[in-house]
Amino acid sequence: MALTATGLGSGLDISNIVSVLVDAEKVPKETIFNKTEASIKAKVSAVGTLKSQLSTFQDALAKLQDGDTLNQRKVTTGDSAYFTVSTTKSAQAGSYNIEVEQLAKPHKLGAAFSADKTQAVGEGSLDLSIGGNTFTVAINAADTLETIASKVNSDTDNTGVSASIVTSDAGSRIVFSSNTAGTDSQVAITATDSSGTGLNDMFGSANLTTLQTAQNSIMYIDGQKVTSQTNSVEGAISGVTIDVTKADINEKSILTIANDNDAVKETVIGFVDAYNNLMGAIDQLSSYDIDTKKAGALQGDSIIRSLESQLRNLVSQRVDVDGTETALYSIGISTDRYGKMTVDDAKLTSAINSDMDLVEGLFATETTGLANKLDDLANNYVKTGGLIDSRNTTYTKATSRLDDQREAFTLKMEQLEARLSKQFNAMDLIVASLNQQSSGLLDRLNSLPGVVRNS
Structure with missing residues (x-):
């Protein structure tokens, strides 16, 4: 008769023995799988953080790449209801009396x-x-x-x-x-x-x-008549576009244009803050904490070491602006040995007030300006198909390989468990059979004539 439960013949806990033997081989390997999976997930999260910081850095750079955006003007109209104004960097500081006689109308x-x-x-x-x-x-x-x-x-x-x-x-x-x-x-x-x-x-x-009736817009700038086919008057004042919104020849408004040096300074400081935040993120992702003995997810990774090196190199470069060499330190921005920037407020203010064209050229020159060069560098990482996308593809493939390895190993362990269970159950049947034979032999020996049983 076949045994219906394992271990009855031998008295051994076969299920537990098989489980312990399988775990002895399975647990170390699963630990490696889990550690590898956690490492991949940490790297994916880290490059995501890096990409986010680079995108934020690009937002700050965008304000420095365009001369019109950087070299800003402060416009006041005395809350006039008769016109609005937009300017470019070519607009010169000044004050103008504006009167709107009529608006342009379609036929x-x-x-x-x-x-x-x-x-x-x-x-x-x-x-x-x-x-x-x-x-x-x-x-x-x-x-x-x-x-x-x-x-x-x-x-x-x-x-x-x-x-x-x-x-x-x-x-x-x-x-x-x-x-x-x-x-x-x-x-x-x-x-x-x-x-x-x-x-x-x-x-x-x-x-x-x-x-x-079709009519043109008519306005007066310091008493000089200006006629336009539309309600947008461009070029009457160099670098200034005036959009007339209401007409009353008896109402005079004052338009004042001034260099908005405070806005320029704020933009430059915004760049410094964004750069420092990026370098801080790079340090956190790639450093090793001696106290906790924990390494950043991208410690030693070429993608982040190369980025940090290129950033440091670019911000230390000198830029030729119409024959004059200038650099960040020329306008009061210095970099310490950790790669972080600091601003000399007085020196930056002086540079903006005294030579805004030089400040603009440092950042916004089309091919050599620092903002454009830094943006090109960042874009190499964050663009579709860029270095970060390429790295994520590598992580995706690694995850897929790990899943395949897990699946293969799980099958291997199932086969091992089945083989061990079969072997131990076979052993159990043999032991049961031997025990049964031994018991029968003892009974026959005890029944032989002349055998004296000890009581």
Whole structure:
């Protein structure tokens, strides 16, 4: 009869013995797997942190890469409701009296009224022109006001006319509007009937009504008249764009433009802070803590050692600005032996106030400016397909290999457990059989004549 439970023949706890033997081989290997997995996850997290810090650093660099953004102007208009102002770095400091006489308006023409906008108008064509450009719309006999307006708006040759239907107490009519303001963009319409007079009756020059006269914007800068086709006046003051929003010739506003050196200084200090934060993150990710005996996830990793080396090299470089060499230390920014920057506030303020062009050139020169060079370096790491993406691909492959190794090892341990269980169970059956034979032999020996049993 087969045994139904292991260990009955030998009296051994076979299940526990097999478990201990399997664990003796499995536990050390699983410990290695877990340690490798934790290391990969730590590295993935670390390069994610590095990428985030580099992106933040790039945000700070973006404010230094463009001369217009760096070399800022402070604009005050006395809370004027009549205009708003934007400037470039070429705007010179100064104060101006501004008066707005009128706003630019687009031309609008209204066709004759129709009692029913769903009725057909006529057959022929409409020639529409604006700014010297003309396009033709064919009108079919069954076309209604809505159809005609739709044809005008969707015509591929339409160079700037919008048609809409307005319904009032007098009936429905098509209103033709120029998409741009100013006297150079007036709308003209010529109707041609192929049968009857329906189109001319509605769109002929005698039946068109001017709903809004085209006009230019007019303003005065220190008493000098400035006319523009639009409500945006650019170049009347060098480096300044004035957008007029309201007109009243009797209201005078004062526009003041000044160099915004405080904003420039804040931008430069923002760069220093971002750089120090990046270097701090690099140090944390790559250092070794003697007290805790713990290493950063990227300690000794080439990706971070190379980045740190290139950053230190770039910020120590001199830049040629129109024949004058300058560097960060020239404007009061120094770097210590740990790679961290410090700012000499007085020296930075003096540099910005005395030679802003030199400060701008140091950072924003297209190919040699520090901000552009540093951004190129950072981009090599964070861009799609860059060094960090490449490293993450390596980690993904390593994780996949680890999963395969785990799966193979799990199968190996299952096979080992099955083999040991089979061997010990076979041994148990043999021991049970031997015990049974021994017991039977003893019984027969005891039953032989002359055998004296000890009591």
